Amino acid sequence: MKPAPFAYVAATSVQHAIEALAAAGGDGKIIAGGQSLMPMLNFRLVRPSVLVDINRIPGLDRIEDTGKMLRIGALVRHRLTASDPLIAHHVPVLHEAMNHVAHHTVRNRGTFCGSLCHADPAAEMPMMALLLDAVVEITGPAGTRHLPVREFLVASLTTDLAPDELVTAVEIAKPAPGTGWGFAEFARRHGDYALACVAALVESRDGAACNVRIAAMGIGDTALRLSAAEAALEGSGFSDEEITRAVSALRDEIEPMSDLSGSADYRRHLAGELARNVLGEAWRRAAPEVPA
Amino acid sequence: MTDTGTVAITVSVNGVAHTREVEPRLLLSDFLRHKLGLTGTHVGCEHGVCGACTVLLDGYSARSCLTLAVQVDGCTIETVESQGTQDALGPIQAAFRDHHALQCGYCTPGFIMTVADLLEHHPLENDEDIREALSGNICRCTGYQNIVAAVRELAKARGPLT
Ligand SMILES: Cc1cc2nc3c(=O)[nH]c(=O)nc-3n(C[C@H](O)[C@H](O)[C@H](O)COP(=O)(O)OP(=O)(O)OC[C@H]3O[C@@H](n4cnc5c(N)ncnc54)[C@H](O)[C@@H]3O)c2cc1C
Ligand code: FES
Ligand code: FES
Numbered sequence: 001m002k003p004a005p006f007a008y009v010a011a012t013s014v015q016h017a018i019e020a021l022a023a024a025g026g027d028g029k030i031i032a033g034g035q036s037l038m039p040m041l042n043f044r045l046v047r048p049s050v051l052v053d054i055n056r057i058p059g060l061d062r063i064e065d066t067g068k069m070l071r072i073g074a075l076v077r078h079r080l081t082a083s084d085p086l087i088a089h090h091v092p093v094l095h096e097a098m099n100h101v102a103h104h105t106v107r108n109r110g111t112f113c114g115s116l117c118h119a120d121p122a123a124e125m126p127m128m129a130l131l132l133d134a135v136v137e138i139t140g141p142a143g144t145r146h147l148p149v150r151e152f153l154v155a156s157l158t159t160d161l162a163p164d165e166l167v168t169a170v171e172i173a174k175p176a177p178g179t180g181w182g183f184a185e186f187a188r189r190h191g192d193y194a195l196a197c198v199a200a201l202v203e204s205r206d207g208a209a210c211n212v213r214i215a216a217m218g219i220g221d222t223a224l225r226l227s228a229a230e231a232a233l234e235g236s237g238f239s240d241e242e243i244t245r246a247v248s249a250l251r252d253e254i255e256p257m258s259d260l261s262g263s264a265d266y267r268r269h270l271a272g273e274l275a276r277n278v279l280g281e282a283w284r285r286a287a288p289e290v291p292a
Numbered sequence: 293m294t295d296t297g298t299v300a301i302t303v304s305v306n307g308v309a310h311t312r313e314v315e316p317r318l319l320l321s322d323f324l325r326h327k328l329g330l331t332g333t334h335v336g337c338e339h340g341v342c343g344a345c346t347v348l349l350d351g352y353s354a355r356s357c358l359t360l361a362v363q364v365d366g367c368t369i370e371t372v373e374s375q376g377t378q379d380a381l382g383p384i385q386a387a388f389r390d391h392h393a394l395q396c397g398y399c400t401p402g403f404i405m406t407v408a409d410l411l412e413h414h415p416l417e418n419d420e421d422i423r424e425a426l427s428g429n430i431c432r433c434t435g436y437q438n439i440v441a442a443v444r445e446l447a448k449a450r451g452p453l454t
Pocket of ligand 3: 393394395396397398399400430431432433434
């Protein structure tokens with residue numbers, strides 16, 4: 001229950017962190033909030049030779065409005081994401097989701113970008129980033145690249161990040177004004193990892209749904225966008241029958257696993273019922289477009 | 293190539309500056325208990341789940357089992373020992389005693405330090421709010437009822453957050 005020995009570098013800049021990772025020759029690890037990495041170090045599930053601490057790099061702890069986008073820096077803690085007025089105003093669905101992440105003390109340390117990098121299939125942030133078509137800003141020896149989160153998240157606990165790269169920010173395009181949203185999750189205890197979680201966004205154009213986005217987690221190896229259910233609702237009027245059709249499309253397209261907390265059938269059922277509620281909620285919130 | 297040798301750190305703990313040589317892998321919880329002899333901070337799970345090891349790091353609650361001692365070089369730490377003594381209990385400790393909010397006491401230092409943060413930063417408007425705010429700390433004895441009662445009284449005495 002104690003970490004194996006490692007060397008420690010307190011990086012003072014992004015460049016410094018990249019150099020320290022490069023010097024570690026593939027055996028370095030970034031530590032941000034430490035709320036997922038430290039348990040793994042304590043259990044010796046990971047044994048890096050060098051730990052590169054990014055907590056003292058200035059300028060990474062901000063949420064910025066860049067016009068069309070909100071930019072969440074690598075040291076933005078859950079506490080800030082959950083309380084930030086820009087997020088609450090422009091992306092209320094994310095504001096709501098953050099209330100379900102972990103507990104007060106863990107939120108003081110854990111970071112949004114760290115959660116994306118950890119890529120836990122039961123974590124809210126990767127799922128919300130997928131829902132919002134977020135773009136990950138990655139910096140490495142060759143410079144900075146931008147990758148859609150869909151491509152960044154590869155599998156459970158696996159991302160596209162190279163050993164000498166770090167995530168410096170994630171960018172979220174502000175949903176169009178009037179976008180309806182819904183979010184629901186089921187956990188045994190508030191703040192625990194959820195058994196299943198569904199979130200949705202929808203715009204209404206003359207009463208017809210467009211830009212339907214549905215994401216879920218707890219029902220597969222990674223968080224997922226549910227494209228069959230999205231397609232079933234695109235252009236629809238979100239009637240009860242149309243929602244029911246989308247819910248069965250959703251149940252057909254997921255492959256949940258059985259575990260101690262619930263059988264595959266139970267999770268499939270749960271995800272469908274959460275989706276039914278979330279979709280209804282999102283549609284009620286979708287304001288009809290005001291003609292200019 | 294890599295040097296896993298010790299690093300000198302200086303940390304303010306409960307208002308006293310301490311300088312020590314530490315291995316990078318030393319947990320803050322073990323630093324407090326083994327290097328400084330401050331055994332008030334308890335260790336339950338060492339993976340962030342139980343909350344027994346909670347301390348204040350620059351004024352905000354943090355799991356000391358998920359923090360490395362090297363990371364807090366130059367920082368301010370407060371542990372349960374900052375809250376009062378046996379003869380002169382601090383207000384949070386007194387409220388816990390008055391409400392019988394502890395039995396074996398193993399979880400108590402973590403609850404006390406969590407509550408120290410909550411009283412500074414959390415609205416604690418009603419019992420549901422209080423229960424949610426305490427949901428990261430596990431107690432196997434009390435059934436939580438009396439802990440909630442103690443926090444309710446402390447929140448009332450504090451008044452709304454300004
Ligand atoms: C008791 C408890 C309950 C929790 N409950 C929940 C929950 O309900 N929902 C939830 O979503 N999460 C939960 N978490 C996890 C928490 O949200 C973590 O904070 C988060 O998963 C990881 O963020 P971090 O900043 O702590 O990352 P770290 O632990 O520091 O790092 C995690 C991984 O990402 C890598 N990494 C971190 N930042 C970067 C970066 N900028 N660039 C490259 N690599 C990076 C690290 O090398 C490591 O592999 C819980 C944690 C605990 C301890
Ligand atoms: S010992 Fe740190 S949370 Fe349990
Ligand atoms: S008083 Fe015994 S664990 Fe809480």
